[in-house]
Amino acid sequence: MSGIEYHVSLVGNDSWEGTRSAPLRTISAAAEMALPGDVITVHEGTYRERINPPCGGESDDNRIVYQAAVGEKVEIKGSEIITNWEKVQGDVWKVILPNSFFKGFNPYANLIQGDWFTPKGRDHHTGAIYLNGNWLVEAAEFNDVIHHEGNTMLWFATVDEQNTMIWANFGNSNPNEELVEINVRQSVFYPKQSGINYITVRGFTMRHAATPWAPPTAEQVALIGTNWSKGWIIENNVISHSRCTGISLGKYGDEWDNAETTTEAYHRTIDRALGNGWNKEQIGHHIVRGNTISHCEMAGIAGSLGACFSVITENIIHDIHVQRSFTGEEMAAIKFHGAIDTLVSNNRIYRSVIGLWFDWMTQGTRVSRNLLYDNYTSDLFVEVNHGPFMVDHNLCLSTDSKDMLLNVSQGGAYVHNLFMGAVSILPDLGRSTPYLRAHSTEIAGHHTLECGDDRLYNNLVIAQKDQNGLSKYDSAAFPVFMDGNVFLNGAKPCIHETAPLEADWFDPSIKFVIEEDSVYLHLTCQMDWKNQKSRKLVTTELLDQTQISKLPYEDTDGKQFRLDTDYLGVARDESNPYPGPFEMIGEGRMVIKVWPHA
Template sequence: MKTLQIVFIALMTIFTLNAEATEYHVSVNGNDNNKGTAAEPFKTISAAAKIARAGDIITVHDGIYRERVNPIYGGANHLNRIVYQAAPGEKVTIKGSEIITNWKKEKGSVWKVVIPNSFFKAYNPYSDVLMGDWFNKKGMDHHTGEVFINGKSLYEKSNLNDVIESKPYEEALDQEASTHTWYSEVDANNTTIYANFQKFNPNKELVEINARESCFYPDQPGINYITVRGFTMNQAATQWSAPTAEQVGLIGTHWSKGWIIENNIVSNSKSVGITLGKDRSTGHNVWMYNPKKGGATHYNEVVFKALQIGWSKEIIGSHIVRNNVIFDCEQAGIVGSLGGIFSEISNNHIYDIWTKRIFRGAEIAGLKFHAPIDMLIKNNQIHNTGRGIWLDWMTQGTRVTGNLIYDNTTDDIHVEVNHGPYLVDNNIFLSELAIRDWSQGGAYAHNLIAGKIEVRHSTGRNTAYFLPHSTKVAGVSEIYCGDNRFFNNIFIKDENGEESEQEKENQSYGLHGYKIAKYANISSGNSYLNGAKPQEGETNFVEKTNLKPTIKITKKDHHVFLEMDLDPSIFNVSTSIITTELLGATFISEAVFENPDGTPYVLDTDFLGNERDKNKPSPGPFENLKKGLTLYNVGK
């Protein structure tokens, strides 16, 4: 009886909150002294953010809003959240920049503008130097500020002479774009910006500069259950997001729980597009300020400080980031250190990350997560990001499934110092280096792997593992590599791929590089084509040394196709449906491969959602392989 009373009270509370919910409206033609109704809308999103409570909706109408939204309040739970949404069918843009006019000719194609420091109020991106743990400035100071012409960012230089010369930057992916440059000087009163616009007259074009460190980010942690939906957000002066620092993104959750970030277009962040990261109280660039200790030691200390303040599923994470388009960010599309636990990252299109390459560091990727415990990374398209997915430290209970990853210059997926279990299934990896494995305890099933695998062990770092589906530390261990499962994958050596004597020790096409691993792998049902090789002792596999299949990405009518000519008749190998029972438990963490709710894995559908043959599923990501050259619709 008492249980029924509790349920009744909870339901009545939900109904009461919903009944009192208010929809606030925002319009560029409104006034912040208005009531926020459809007839009398606010002018800024920030005005609505100051008063919205659990259950309320903030609907923003067509226009450009140059502000940083700082949510003051959060929702109560998943059913009573605060929703920030673009009005259906209307284009709503939030910018971290301001328009700059009145440029004066300096020399040749170089122009100059002098801006009073008061213009920037409390934060001047042109005096804020980009810095942080694991950041490499490559010989010059970089600032969080940026200059844009017609939406395209210019390349920062360290002095005026370099701006005048504006030689192409040799590492930039777009050489012509790298001749459009800028440099700034800040004194006690003014900020002076010099920019080489080449053929453009800045007074006849749209020129903008970064003026805010974010577009949507709460000052305080613990602002829970927020939905951000349908916006275009761009041009923010974001600082480098190290895993040992507060991670401030163009949009970020700031150590909160239960956000939904969906259907947004996020671009032109100096560093990161979306952050699900940690707070400042557990450390902020601690290695930079105390280099006597190693970075790994510092990060372990950060983890334990987070545990001391309550890092757990009850108060952190469980976010959903889906259906977003993220591009033109110089560090990462999405990052999260500790704060992304139990989250879903799905159906996002992430591309053109780290294309300028004027700085570098150990946090650059399309997706970069530390401690993605029980995280689902599903159906994302990631390309031209340097590195596709980077799962770094404490990857446990994580599933990476149905992702299309290609045209990355570093690798498609890097798993670093993890003990597992984690599952990588039904993915398409097409870059020259497909998998960089510096971990143990992973399972790889039904993937198409058309690139090398790098194997590394004994990194000298002891990292934590946890009780299943928890942040409670069970122990720490070094990495010795291996203890992986490889079932029903297709490995293909690139037609032009070569293995030098130097590379043979740690990079190879197929699994034979795992001979250096301390722990044995389990492998079965795999296919090796065009010179890719099985691991030593593998018995149940197909090897077609001289088969050179076509594997190519093509685009047509806003769709992405995989062009492939694999004849299904070649796969004369014994396979079975991949299940939790088959995968077993990892050696170090002693945890089984299973869903976050404890139910078993059953991999009975393919990349496209087709049902697999229960008796003999096809190797690779597609169940219904067609004979001859075939186009598979794999994305938008």
């Protein structure tokens, strides 16, 4: 449906009409005027405001669109510029700001805290200091700033009844001659109300948010977030420097936020969410695509229950939880609880504590064609799920991580992946977690995690540094189903695979080369891998149904699986598909462009 197009410009005025010739000055003013079908076009420049959209669209075809003007760079920041720094000594400077400067929300008095958060014995605040776009690290004590040695630049703040005083070490820079910004707003684009549906946000650079810890039991405020809504499209943005979370598709807030860190508390959270409209008709169905997300200390994208029925695709996510001054249980490039029928595909994820973390009720989920490398704990962590879920055609290349795959789930299918590194399989008999009816949020039952009931077909498994391959499955409690896998460089098969192809002497010498915006995978292949005659095309029929939920493996749209194309979209040999992500022709040294996807 067609509507009104409102224009916003730094030369505008909020008392004007919002036309191209008489633009508004702030995005927030346009948001107050926009109705379903309207478009808000923002022109070149930096806008320092928090957008709280009061109204959403009515349907996927009648939404409200916020967009940067084509070909124009538009930044929205949750920070303000500070220029009146006074030198203390050496490289240390200070500034004193009246508390009124913060207009009711002071990030330097606002602690990071909540369920499953571990502060490491010190305070952490949602404030942050930036020098020419790079953030400084918050010090634990005032003296750490004054007497600091080394290259890391630190800051420290105190707040009394009237003023906020900030000390910062800027190295060799004079902060009054450089761009110095500080967090002043909790978020950049986030509705205060839930149920603001069908919004599109595209083409912006959004930075600098004093975001809180966002556990699955509390409201998940982020630099940009949906706040328990339906049908958002967040696309082609640059999102960075959120104190905790970049994008949230998460839960609403209520009086039980951050009240109790237990499994039982999350069970009660789920029950309340079901009473607050957690269902296929009202929640989720978001699309997050083509964004670059970085420098978030909790998660690049988080979502408790609200990411269901969504598509997360073609994003670049990097440098997540790299300061590591605090810890907890929620840090990952993508961390979802209840990712029902959610597709996570074609993403590039690197330099994150964990790449992908799927926790509780990962069912009907598909994780496909993702490129993961240089993640320092694991590429994939699946926790207390009963399936069915599909993990196919992924490149998991974080060779120095503790566990390339950390599997505390059952009912997963792992198909045509390239796995480099350790695979750990762990039961969890202390937690009984939900499984659901097919393609629904309706709870069908609860069960503990014995482990097993997984399917592993046609993967390339390459050991690094005497790692185990798939041998940890030898003692799985439930049956496991394996065939067509190839084990290289010392990787060991599971005893339950009847005819594994082992070439423990062969090192494919995998490396990846980054050239500007492209990534190339170099590896050495052998035609012998093709000659494993037991290998089959993977289909829903082959995978059968899961032990606990008693459901078949189906795609996120309910259609049956037939994995007849590879990572690059090339047709598979249906009579004898090649192992791993690529349908190879020939042998020897190969160079494959793996990002961006063809």
